Amino acid sequence: MEQLLSRRQYTKILAAATGSEVGQLSRPLQEKYQVSIVRPAQKTLTMLQFREPVKASLFYLGEALCSECIVEVAGFKGAAVMMGDDFVKVTAAAVIDAAYNGMLPECEALDKAIRQLEKEQLAARGKLNAALRRSKVDFNTMGE
Template sequence: MSSTQTRERRCELLAAAAPEEIVPLAERLLADGSIPEPTVLKGPETGMAVLQVREPVEESRFYLGEVLVTECSVDVAGVPGWCMRPGDDRIAALAGAVLDALAAAGSPATAEIDALCAAVAERRAAQDAAEWADVTTTTVVFEELT
């Protein structure tokens, strides 16, 4: 079974998932013994990453500043997994890397991981829609004088 997510999108959604969503899932999948023990290639490390944003009018990119992130990479049965999450939660970064590797390997857990990613995507879309609804009330409409 292969994942319906692109790897980039899956990593984005695992990074946005709440720790209480991804940590228990990874722990349960590891505890049931159906998957090989992961090998940690790069233990969870906390550091800074440059945050690039796009200016909305001219759409030019610029560096806003640095953000705290935690990165981790693992190998599960020869398939690499990677995760970079905002903040300093090392356990969640490790869990995200394990879930990424399992999904990339097409493990039986892929459907469950995809379902988690879909739930995170829906939640983010709802948050974006709510934010947009708040912003649109401030829209100024100009009339052209002739």
């Protein structure tokens, strides 16, 4: 069995997905297991901490509107925090997180589906990236 995606990896892919995509990924889990809501989806703020290069010091750029949710699936807790206010998406992401925490039998298929979603995300950005690369500039200075 291929090594499962790390938490950093799958949360990044899920955060970049639409609500319906994340909902679709969690549907098999929601249909099979009883999902208990530990902390209902709610809005919250995350302070964005950045490091600047001039003095290599830290500062706060501002806050981001986020949603958070904690659930329990088959005795395993799962949590999700995501930018935006999509409660359905953040709840579905918490269900997926619980599945990873519990290494539930659906995990392998889930992991494959999330990897596929990442490929689709990269492909969707591919055309824009190509267009951006076409704006690569090479200025000539006078006399060259």
